[in-house]
Amino acid sequence: MNHLLFLFLLWFQSGAADDHFREGVAALRAGDASQAIAHFNHVRESGITSGALELNLALAHLRIDSLGMAAYHFRLAGRHPETTDLANQGLVHVSENLARRSPGLPVLGLNRFLNRLLSEFPLQRLALAAAGMFLLGMGLRIAQVVNPVAARWPRWIAWSGMALAGALLVAAVGVELARVRHPIGLVVVREVPLRNGPDPAAATDLNAFEGYEVRVDRGRSTPQWTHITLLNGSDGWVPAGVVRIF
Amino acid sequence: MRKIGDRLFGLMLWVLVPAAAMAQGITVSAATNETTLMKGERVALNVTVSGGDFRNIGRPLVPELPGLTLLSPQPSTSTSYSIVNGVSNRTYTYTYVYQADRVGRVNVPPIPVTVDGTTYQTAPFTLTVAEAAERESRSTDEVFVRLEVSDRSPVVGQQVITELVLYFKPEIEIRGFQVDPAWRADGFWSESLTDGSNPTAESVIVDGVRLRKAVLARHALFPNRAGDLTLSGREVDVTLRANVRYQDPFSTFFGGQRTEKIRTPDVRLQVRPLPAPGEGLDLNAVGRFRITRTVSNPEIVTGEAVEIVTRIDGSGNLALISRPEYALPDGFERYQPSEDLELRPGGGEVSGTRTFRDVWVARSAGTYRLEAAAIAVYDPVAGRHGTIALPAVDIVVSRDPSAGATSVAERPFVMAPVAANTPWVAVATPRVWALWWLWAAALVPVAAYVVARQQRARMDRLRTDHGYRRRVQARNRADAHLAAAEATTDVKAAYTALHAAVAGVIADRIGLPEAGQADAALVGALAGAGADPALTDAVAAFLEKCSTIRFAPVGTREDLARETGEVRALIIRILQATEA
Numbered sequence: 001m002n003h004l005l006f007l008f009l010l011w012f013q014s015g016a017a018d019d020h021f022r023e024g025v026a027a028l029r030a031g032d033a034s035q036a037i038a039h040f041n042h043v044r045e046s047g048i049t050s051g052a053l054e055l056n057l058a059l060a061h062l063r064i065d066s067l068g069m070a071a072y073h074f075r076l077a078g079r080h081p082e083t084t085d086l087a088n089q090g091l092v093h094v095s096e097n098l099a100r101r102s103p104g105l106p107v108l109g110l111n112r113f114l115n116r117l118l119s120e121f122p123l124q125r126l127a128l129a130a131a132g133m134f135l136l137g138m139g140l141r142i143a144q145v146v147n148p149v150a151a152r153w154p155r156w157i158a159w160s161g162m163a164l165a166g167a168l169l170v171a172a173v174g175v176e177l178a179r180v181r182h183p184i185g186l187v188v189v190r191e192v193p194l195r196n197g198p199d200p201a202a203a204t205d206l207n208a209f210e211g212y213e214v215r216v217d218r219g220r221s222t223p224q225w226t227h228i229t230l231l232n233g234s235d236g237w238v239p240a241g242v243v244r245i246f
Numbered sequence: 247m248r249k250i251g252d253r254l255f256g257l258m259l260w261v262l263v264p265a266a267a268m269a270q271g272i273t274v275s276a277a278t279n280e281t282t283l284m285k286g287e288r289v290a291l292n293v294t295v296s297g298g299d300f301r302n303i304g305r306p307l308v309p310e311l312p313g314l315t316l317l318s319p320q321p322s323t324s325t326s327y328s329i330v331n332g333v334s335n336r337t338y339t340y341t342y343v344y345q346a347d348r349v350g351r352v353n354v355p356p357i358p359v360t361v362d363g364t365t366y367q368t369a370p371f372t373l374t375v376a377e378a379a380e381r382e383s384r385s386t387d388e389v390f391v392r393l394e395v396s397d398r399s400p401v402v403g404q405q406v407i408t409e410l411v412l413y414f415k416p417e418i419e420i421r422g423f424q425v426d427p428a429w430r431a432d433g434f435w436s437e438s439l440t441d442g443s444n445p446t447a448e449s450v451i452v453d454g455v456r457l458r459k460a461v462l463a464r465h466a467l468f469p470n471r472a473g474d475l476t477l478s479g480r481e482v483d484v485t486l487r488a489n490v491r492y493q494d495p496f497s498t499f500f501g502g503q504r505t506e507k508i509r510t511p512d513v514r515l516q517v518r519p520l521p522a523p524g525e526g527l528d529l530n531a532v533g534r535f536r537i538t539r540t541v542s543n544p545e546i547v548t549g550e551a552v553e554i555v556t557r558i559d560g561s562g563n564l565a566l567i568s569r570p571e572y573a574l575p576d577g578f579e580r581y582q583p584s585e586d587l588e589l590r591p592g593g594g595e596v597s598g599t600r601t602f603r604d605v606w607v608a609r610s611a612g613t614y615r616l617e618a619a620a621i622a623v624y625d626p627v628a629g630r631h632g633t634i635a636l637p638a639v640d641i642v643v644s645r646d647p648s649a650g651a652t653s654v655a656e657r658p659f660v661m662a663p664v665a666a667n668t669p670w671v672a673v674a675t676p677r678v679w680a681l682w683w684l685w686a687a688a689l690v691p692v693a694a695y696v697v698a699r700q701q702r703a704r705m706d707r708l709r710t711d712h713g714y715r716r717r718v719q720a721r722n723r724a725d726a727h728l729a730a731a732e733a734t735t736d737v738k739a740a741y742t743a744l745h746a747a748v749a750g751v752i753a754d755r756i757g758l759p760e761a762g763q764a765d766a767a768l769v770g771a772l773a774g775a776g777a778d779p780a781l782t783d784a785v786a787a788f789l790e791k792c793s794t795i796r797f798a799p800v801g802t803r804e805d806l807a808r809e810t811g812e813v814r815a816l817i818i819r820i821l822q823a824t825e826a
Contacts, residue, residue: 021667025663025664025665036663044673047672047673047674048671049670049671049672049673050667050668050670050671051664052664052666052667053667055663056663056664059661059663080668082668083664083668086661089661090659090661093659099549100610103581103607104549104579104581124678127681131683131688132687134687134691135687135691138691138692138694141695142691142694142695142698145695145698145699145702146701146702172678173678176677176678176679
């Protein structure tokens, strides 16, 4: 039902979205990056997006030297197959510039693994595999009901397939729940102090810089403060809004 | 007489000590038991000959010493003998006693000593004779402590040595002491120089009175601000025994041991501000230092780090020295500097090494120069700043061969906006549990499985339950009879088939035997199954009609077709009535 509702809204909004997209491209070509960003964001705020839109948004932010936001939109554009290659080229360029601007950060292997799991792991493919295994298992079970055979191997395959499907589904749901609680984001401001508490007067040990990939803890965040963990394991609170969540 | 004595002593020495056991080397020396003495005091001058291979010693000819009177020209003698690691050594000592008659300095000239025909000379030295004070002037201060400082007007950061000194009269025996640990030196960085060993006492003359002194504690203080700073007094608990007389056997038991709490007076220091250096980097360094600067690896690739290590080694205010700030070349980023301090207390002052480490990460290729620098260091002895030069160091940064382009300048980024839009999708990626196809993939097979199981159960029952199969297939059997009735040209045979259809469907649906049932029994069973009276009446009428039709005139085909239709409707009503 929700899917149908979305398709209806998509059809309803796509006309206006196309108009804003064209105007954004024209503004970007004319060198008015801010106007282009406004048009593109208008489309995004309506709840729809596209690979081209994300790529153009990244280019527009690149024009105004907002490397963190550019990296954010390049990574979103990379999720669309039709713009993956261009997005990767842009990410390389942005990463080189961010490396010049932001100090390097030692990376803990566990944090890198968690961040990749929470941001890049293909959960839908996992769910698709679970569905396939379940269909295989149930198909064999139905075939056995319709036409029982004496051999045991169809039953074993059926139950194994369904058990594997259940395990995959549990894993997918578990990771998805973790993503809800701990989404991955990017720091999009030049520099922000990482404070020991959700308080502007709290002590700070180090700063987070533009382009840092962080893991957000929504359970410890407040409307004004976001709790983040850096790749080196340091954690703390930063003002809400300085981190863009994927 | 004196010569005879000397010869006898030499002969005795020659007899007692075998020549084979004597070692090589002869030394002669002269010393007194006090270097400072008061007028009227006696002092012993010891002339010592030591060595392994000598047989005959001529008595030393001590000179006349102005201001001192030789009490007896006949010296007392003593000898000792030792063997260490198979090497023998003898020591022969002549002791002359003098009395100080006049205040002043007395130079003791070299004293000739003849050993086995060879004349040796002792080293000269000097004695000091002081005026004796009135004995009663410090008669009440048997023991007191002082906080003695090396400099009362240091500059900020200068090392000042403080000593907590205990003074006591020679006839006092110190049995123990306890220094108050809660002493504070506000305004100073303090470092203890006490090594934990027991203090040793030495004889001194204070205000004309012979006393003994012992240093109980030693600190190095570094004032960290200018102005009048006060060192508060320190308290010492001293356990002492007074009036010890070794000749008196009762003094050991009745000597009067007691503990006194003594406090030093406060000491005020006037700390001067550290003058500004005329040149060089000002790190607030005060003392004597050696400063070096090294670069860990002057040839690196982009992304790697160089470590600039500044090492300050020496004696002075190491802990108060600030970090040297070097100009960061373009193309580098500063990253987490560190520093450490290693102190080496001992030797009467604080010394050690202060190390500053700057980590710079190279971001672009090129040759960079860490410029030469000069560090200003204040020398408190000279009272002025000096500079220590640090030479320039070149750092060569190469491009990382494993990386692609390393900077924007080397590879400008050109990407045109994408004008052709791609398919619209939702901004928010649906969660796993919101995927419709996942739910479909779960529910459809389950529903199919349920249906399959039901069908399987029905098939099994049809195969094994005869009554059920008759009940389910009653309609089909009735339709077969109706088809036979429609197919035949014999009207009577057709009615027989119609009768079989109605009777059969009633028997199959209610579970009566398939044959041999009277019409009345069939109608009664139908009524017993809950059929309404109109239906039972209609069935009874039709069965009666079938029984009598064989005696009736033959009807037309149209009558039979109409009758077949009515029977088909009647069978449907029977099926509906027996549905439960």
